[in-house]
Amino acid sequence: MHTAELEALAGFALGPLVCFHGGELRVIEQVLADVETLGKSSNKNDWLGNGIYFWVGSKERAHEWAEQKQAQGLLHKAAVVGAIIYPGLCLNLLDFGVIDEVRDAYSFLLEVFKKAEDDPPVNHCEQNGILVNRPLDCAVIESVHQLRRDAGLPAYDTVLGAFEEGPPLFEGSAFRERTHLQIAVRNRSCILKYFKP
16 A cells, blocks of 8 residues: 555544443433434533544443433433444544644634634533533534535544543552543444444
């Protein structure tokens, strides 16, 4: 393969991932029966932008999240569905190669708000030294997608990132108890198969 061909494949470097989604039992049963599909989230705090959110490789974290939502009265009965996801063209935030694209999107976003004479969103709600509500990050990721559309570039199918969360794992540690990988699926065809964990 030529260098240009290899570089074009760089966004497809991730192989299939085993992922988990926590949610309402009734919906998950319908998804497993191929009667319903998972809905895309478009909340302003969705740190990876709009998409269907999955925990990568962590059934336990998906289950814990769903149980928290049940305890808050947001779910009637918590459940988890597994999925095999091929990331396709992925905005992989663990890849140093996308940093400039994300920074450019941030600059673009600031310019939009400046022209509108408004303030951009701000990440907030610090817990254990980490900002857990991420409306700024969401807006920047959505700006990445907008700039790609405007430039006629292929759309990202998924967005992958690591979310540091929770207190230090032990005294003096930089590891966090609840750090996890998540993927937001924008293109449903990347979900190859659902399964019952």
